Every structure is written in structure tokens, then in C-alpha cells.
Amino acid sequence: MARTILSSxxxxxxxxxxxxxxxxxxxxxxxGRKLFSKELKEGNYWxxxxxxxxxxxxxxxxxxxxxxxxxxxxxxxxxxxVPLIQSLTDAPLCIDSSIIEALESGLSVYKGRxxxxxxxxxxEVMERVLPLVAKYDCAVVAISNDDTGISxxxxxxxxxxxxxxxxxxxxxxxxxxxVVDPLVMPIGAVxxxxxxxxxxxxxxxNELGVNTTCGASNIAFGLPNRHAxxxxxxxxxxxxxxxxxxxxxxxxxxxxxVRAADVLNNNDxxxxxxxxxxxxxxxxxxxxxxxxxGGRRRRRAS
Amino acid sequence: MARTILSSxxxxxxxxxxxxxxxxxxxxxxxGRKLFSKELKEGNYWxxxxxxxxxxxxxxxxxxxxxxxxxxxxxxxxxxxVPLIQSLTDAPLCIDSSIIEALESGLSVYKGRxxxxxxxxxxEVMERVLPLVAKYDCAVVAISNDDTGISxxxxxxxxxxxxxxxxxxxxxxxxxxxVVDPLVMPIGAVxxxxxxxxxxxxxxxNELGVNTTCGASNIAFGLPNRHAxxxxxxxxxxxxxxxxxxxxxxxxxxxxxVRAADVLNNNDxxxxxxxxxxxxxxxxxxxxxxxxxGGRRRRRAS
Numbered sequence: 001m002a003r004t005i006l007s008s009x010x011x012x013x014x015x016x017x018x019x020x021x022x023x024x025x026x027x028x029x030x031x032g033r034k035l036f037s038k039e040l041k042e043g044n045y046w047x048x049x050x051x052x053x054x055x056x057x058x059x060x061x062x063x064x065x066x067x068x069x070x071x072x073x074x075x076x077x078x079x080x081x082v083p084l085i086q087s088l089t090d091a092p093l094c095i096d097s098s099i100i101e102a103l104e105s106g107l108s109v110y111k112g113r114x115x116x117x118x119x120x121x122x123x124e125v126m127e128r129v130l131p132l133v134a135k136y137d138c139a140v141v142a143i144s145n146d147d148t149g150i151s152x153x154x155x156x157x158x159x160x161x162x163x164x165x166x167x168x169x170x171x172x173x174x175x176x177x178x179v180v181d182p183l184v185m186p187i188g189a190v191x192x193x194x195x196x197x198x199x200x201x202x203x204x205x206n207e208l209g210v211n212t213t214c215g216a217s218n219i220a221f222g223l224p225n226r227h228a229x230x231x232x233x234x235x236x237x238x239x240x241x242x243x244x245x246x247x248x249x250x251x252x253x254x255x256x257x258v259r260a261a262d263v264l265n266n267n268d269x270x271x272x273x274x275x276x277x278x279x280x281x282x283x284x285x286x287x288x289x290x291x292x293x294g295g296r297r298r299r300r301a302s
Numbered sequence: 303m304a305r306t307i308l309s310s311x312x313x314x315x316x317x318x319x320x321x322x323x324x325x326x327x328x329x330x331x332x333x334g335r336k337l338f339s340k341e342l343k344e345g346n347y348w349x350x351x352x353x354x355x356x357x358x359x360x361x362x363x364x365x366x367x368x369x370x371x372x373x374x375x376x377x378x379x380x381x382x383x384v385p386l387i388q389s390l391t392d393a394p395l396c397i398d399s400s401i402i403e404a405l406e407s408g409l410s411v412y413k414g415r416x417x418x419x420x421x422x423x424x425x426e427v428m429e430r431v432l433p434l435v436a437k438y439d440c441a442v443v444a445i446s447n448d449d450t451g452i453s454x455x456x457x458x459x460x461x462x463x464x465x466x467x468x469x470x471x472x473x474x475x476x477x478x479x480x481v482v483d484p485l486v487m488p489i490g491a492v493x494x495x496x497x498x499x500x501x502x503x504x505x506x507x508n509e510l511g512v513n514t515t516c517g518a519s520n521i522a523f524g525l526p527n528r529h530a531x532x533x534x535x536x537x538x539x540x541x542x543x544x545x546x547x548x549x550x551x552x553x554x555x556x557x558x559x560v561r562a563a564d565v566l567n568n569n570d571x572x573x574x575x576x577x578x579x580x581x582x583x584x585x586x587x588x589x590x591x592x593x594x595x596g597g598r599r600r601r602r603a604s
Binding site: 187188191192194195198219223224225228229231232233234235236238239240253256257260261263264265266269270271274275278279280 | 489490493494496497500521525526527530531533534535536537538540541542555558559562563565566567568571572573576577580581582
């Protein structure tokens, strides 16, 4: 059973089939956000701090850290924000960059065992990222596309993922430290994007024994009421066997949907987390632990 | 591929693997509702009418009709409310009673092809309900418990369901007209209630080829924030292969969760239903079809 063990200096988070679904907060990322990009370039990290704290408070167990701003010194920024975030929260981080120097820069200052986001099956990428993952003994997100691009055929995407797992093995990286991203297509463009993904997750889990993740919000790209799609997609992914996802934990309803999926997948023993988070506080004048007035009145209504 | 064809006088609804998930509205049911019970006994059906219209407006494709009030003449009430509901809505109905005479009374006045709720594998029940289902050529909910009660072992529940399907066959009822309820336990009491159910649904679908349904809200009995559990459970049930459920479509978020699951299961071609239901109306002064002001402003925020 795959156990991807991530850690900060003081906290361990395990991604695994028998673990609560791991929410990787996506908000520390300036892509498409002009102000955030400008601030990062200027060395102003107030928004990084805000997003870090807010996402952990909302329920993210892991934080993705992407500071990719065109024409900025990304390795230098990464070397500054990683310790900054680690000083604010004990959530393990996911060091996210397409620039190998930025990945190494983040890894070199990181305290604990992070996730690296990401390698693909492109030869050049694998041969740069995997040695780094091996050197720092950490875990890596493996995106199932290769030099020919992204296949629409889920069986091809499975084979591509398998190739990364095998190559990782050649570098001394265990399969349980490869978290495969099967790639989620926008369902408005590819009607089978959901069902392809569910089938692929099951194969990755049963045949390769690996953990899985994805950028979940891609699925609803271009559709109205997209949060409602995301909030249904996460429990379905969890039901299909996915064990983590890169999400926005601040979106209304997303965190409860994922925690409910933990309960329903029997990964929240005795519903203890659920009850801790969602038990109604006793109303004034009531005994502790009993349902509040409003609740009882609503129940009685016929 | 199982196709359970239900109808009213003017509308057909198909329950099936490649169909939108069928929501069976549960609100026409006086259980635990004193006023509703009192009104039914007095022949006052205003609440039946209200619940029928409200549930269909909310998105229910089928309405469960249960008028079980202790010491009332249930067959007589059923004979009155079925035509009344059919005069208000074209949604097919699910005639729901534990009293065989009430079932027959509802069936005898029904226009179209209803669902009968329900038989169990108890000998006496099967031998009373199944002949009725055969006589009226309709479909039936099969609850997987027998004379020994409800087994906690999902494999036993599978065998019990199989026995009902076989007995139905002896009465000339096709497997596609048997909609199996695998029985959902409260997850607060049985931690594996969700995962048992998901596995059982897959077996029922793959090995017996039948449609499935359940009283979904049972799962969250006794837990706080139970709607959030239900709203995650429905997409997970749909992902596991369930094709219908008895639900309260008036609960916030439930209908969008089910419709999102249709999109994600590729049972909403080109997302046409989704877009029809959830496209934002154009804001004042905007061109048709474009995103409203508030939406754009939110997107721009960094």
C-alpha cells in the first residue's frame, strides 16, 4: 500500500489509500494574477503569507508553492519564500516550478521532506528532475504526458505514467514516492474527461500501486457554476481511489466535500474529524453537546 | 444494459447506466410529521400538492408517494392522492407502502408505468408484492434483507438481492425492472457503510446487471452537518455506479451535486443540461450570454 510520507520540520503528512484525502492548496501561485506577480518581483511577500495561513486554516494539509513570474529571478524568490512559509505553518510544502534551478533552490532550504511538482515523461525533464528528487530524498508529482504531448487515450496516459515510475526506480526513487497526475481535461471539451480519469485512477492504484493527484479545477473550465462541479468531482475522485488533489480550499463547500468523502471512504475513524469540525456549538442556555434551539425547531416543522 | 422504463400518462423516465441519475423525491411521506399525518387522515391534501410541485421544480424526476398513517385507511388515501399528484405533474411516481392493499390501490388508478416501493426477500412479502408487479407490468424496488433481517455483510446482501431478482424472474419480471436497494447503514454506527455500499453497487451492476437505488440520507444519520455528507455521498454513489436514489431535492446543494455527477459521468451530453440550469443570466446592460458584472469582477481580483 503506497505511503507517500511528506514532512515539515515538525509535522508529517502521509498520502495513502487509507489516509484522509490530501488537499494541496494551490493559492500560492501568481499565474494570471498581475498584482501578485508584481509583488513577488519586488520581494513583497505579504500575499504569500496571507495565502499560506488562510489555506491551512481552511483545511489544506499541504501547500503548493509556485513563484513563477516571467523575467523574475525565480530561484532567488523560491529561496526566500520557502523558509518564510515554513516559519508560518507546519504544513509540508510542494515545491512547484518548471525551472530546475528554482526547484533545487527551494529544496536546498526546505526543512523536512517535500513534494516536488513536477516531472513529465519528457526525456529532458525526467533526466533533470529525477536526480534532484533522488538527491534530496523527497517525493515527486509525475504528470502523464511525454515528448509527444498529452494523449487523449487514457491507456496511453497510463503507459506514460508507468514509464515515469520505472525511470524513477532507475534513479533509486520508490514507486510510493511518485504521485501520478493522470491529467484532467476540461469536461466541456472532452465529455469522457471524468470517466477516463476515474478508470485511470483505478488502474494506477491497482496496477502500479501509486498515489495520485490532479489539478482538480481544470475539469470545470469554461462551465457555469464551476465550483459545484468541483465540489462533486472531489468526492468522485476519492471514490475512484485518488488520494490527493491540488485545490483551492477557500472555495465554499470544497473542504467539507473532501472531508465528507473521508468519512464515506472510512478514512475518518469514528467520524472523529468530521464531528470535531462540524459539531454545532451548544446554543445559549443549552447543555453542552446538545443540538441548538434552531436545529430542534427545524426538525419539528412538518 | 439495464433500462428501467417508468412513465406517467405523458412522460417517460429511464433509469439506466447511461442516463442522468434519477432523483426520487422523498417528501410525500408523513413519517415523523404530525401535521402531515393529521391532514392526510382528514383528507386534506394541500401538503401533498405542495410537496409534489416543489420537488419537481427542484429537479426530482420521480416522486415517491407514501401515505402511511397509523389507523388511517391507507388504500383509500392512496387512491385519492395518486390521481391528484398525476393531475399536477407528469413525473412518474413510486408507489410506496408496506401494506399490499395500498400498493394495489395506487397501482389500480395509476396512469403509466410506476415503480413499486418495495419488496424485500422475505418470503411472505415477495409472494404478495411480486405478483402485483407482474399483474400491473411495472418496476419494483428490491430491498436486500430477508426473513433473517439485514446482514452487515455486503456479500450476504448481494446474495439476498440476487434471490429477489431470481424470484422476480419466476414471476415474469425482468431483471431490468428490479431496482435493488443495497441498504445504506448510518456511517456513524458502521464505519464501512460507504465503502460496503460502493462495492455492492459495483457487484449488483456488473454481476446482476440491475439498476440500484437507496435512501441516501440514512448514511449521515446522527452526524452534524449531515447535508454536506449527503451532498458528497450522492456523487460518490453515482461514481460507484448507482443509478437512482430516494432524496430530498429541496436540500441545498443536493440537486447541483447530482447534476454535476451526471456531467462527470458523461451522462449529460455536451453538458447541455448543466449549462441550461446554471448559465448565469446576463446582467442588466450586458449582452446576452456573457458573464455578469459580479462574476467578472471576482475573477479579476488578485
